[in-house]
Structures are given as structure tokens and as C-alpha cells.
Amino acid sequence: MNIGDVATRSGLPAKTIRYYEDIGLVRPQREANGYRRFREADLHKLNFLGRARSLGFSIEDCRSLLALYEDADRASGDVKRVAERHLSAIDRKLAELDAMRGTLAHLAEACSGDQKPDCPILLDLASAPEG
Amino acid sequence: MNIGDVATRSGLPAKTIRYYEDIGLVRPQREANGYRRFREADLHKLNFLGRARSLGFSIEDCRSLLALYEDADRASGDVKRVAERHLSAIDRKLAELDAMRGTLAHLAEACSGDQKPDCPILLDLASAPEG
DNA sequence: CTTGACCCTCCAGTTGGTGGAACCCCTATC
């Protein structure tokens, strides 16, 4: 398979796949003309990467997960640890966004949104930081 | 005030303040010796920026908000529009993270986490993309 | 033989800063 084929089959842009090769996540072979040659195993890896990235795992997480994926002897506990670490990162992010949302919604609600220049949003933003 | 003073009073690192000057968000004057000289108005702006950034507004959003802040004649509706656009971006992000969290929690729960090599997390990650 | 769809490499830009090097300035102390 050429890069275009794995691109359509994995759903990843060709650019991204080249980038993944650059940073050592996949190692396709090369044809005589310099074109990358991908095998089924490479496609599996790319699918794996696409799915993991879409779940928000970082590239470095993906590298670990891929190593575990390829290690037939790994303990599933190792994978679970990576997943749970990521899960709590997601929870932190969620809490943070939720707090933002609360403040912002409150401010937007208090704002009349008309032609008058008074605006509680700006008033809040302009208030000094606590501490 | 020198940069160190506004840094402590605004809670922003000096490096960040220099960066904000670089991209034109603040324009402190200069002393004869080349030191930046900040006035109260600059400090207000920096507080504004710190608060807006902590609410997740992008730098470009901040630029708009700052322009509105400094425009005595703005309509509060203009500000509200920026805030509401940002609010829906936050909502999208929240939904996305929540979906991730669901999938991941489900997978982690299904994973025994013991010494056996079978791992539903990896199995899921390895499955082909739909479509 | 030309057209057009692929493919290649390399460079630069994105966002919002952060780290560090190399150097200047100011004040206090010896």
C-alpha cells in the first residue's frame, strides 16, 4: 500500500502519517522509487494511533501503549495504569472547563446585551486578581 | 513600575508580560535606561488579560475584549457575543471530553488489570475505525 | 507526449508561552 491507501483506510491525513514516521511511531519500508510501502501491520498500528489520539492520549502515551500492544507478554495492568492516569487528567480538565463555563454563563446572563456600554463581563474581567 | 512590580501585582510571569508586549497587547513606555515603565492603566490591562486567559479566552479573543474594554462607546451586546461564542466552544469541548471519559472509563472497568495479557483497552484501540 | 493524480523532501507557521545565554543597570557593602 502507498501512503494514500493507508490514509483513506485509517482516516488519518497523509501528512500526519509522515509525521508519525518522522517521530518513529511507524516504520514503513520503501519502494525502489522512494515511495513508502505500508503493510497490513502498519495499517493496524495507524488505526490504533488514530483511535488512541481521538481518545485524547498524548503522542507519548501512544508510544507507551503501542509498545505494550506489541509486547505479547505485557500485563494488562500496565495498560490500565496508563488509561487511568489519562482518565484523571480528563477529569481535571472537565472540572476546570466546568468552572469556566459556570463563571462565564453567569456573567453572560447578567449582561443585558443591548446598546448600553455597561457590561458586567468587562467589569468582572477588569477586577483585580485575588491574593 | 518596573516589570517585576507588575508581575507580582498581576500574578503574571515577567516573561509572559514581555510576550504580551511583543504581540501588542500592552505598550509600556521606556525609561532612559531601557527598562519598561508600566502605569496603573497597564496593570489593569494585565489583570484583565490574566482573568480572561484563565477563563479560557484565546489571545485573539482577549484582543477583541480589550478593544471593547477600552472603547467607552461599545455596546455590551458586542461583549456578550464574544462571551457566548466562547461559551459554546466550551460546551463543545465539554461534550467531547465527556464522551472520551465515558469510553475510557468503560474500557478501564472492563480491564481486569492483572498479570494476564488480555486487555480490552488494547483490543478496542486496535479495532478499525468505523466508516 | 502531455495531463493529472500521486508521491517525495524540506521549510515555515500555528498557540501561548517557557528556558536559557549573554549582557547591562543599580544599590549596597567592604
Place this chain on the structure above:
DNA sequence: GATAGGGGTTCCACCAACTGGAGGGTCAAG
């Protein structure tokens, strides 16, 4: 006057995870 420290200055490089584009090679069809 020398020196030590704690400011300040500039500039360059780096982070994640790509993305866009230039400039050019390759291949199959008409």
C-alpha cells in the same frame, strides 16, 4: 574602586501535534 546581588534587557531555541506550501520526481491513462 571592586564586587556581589538582584534587578533588567535582548535574542534564540523549544514544547505539542500537526498543517500548509514550495519545488520537484513518478506513474498510468489518453
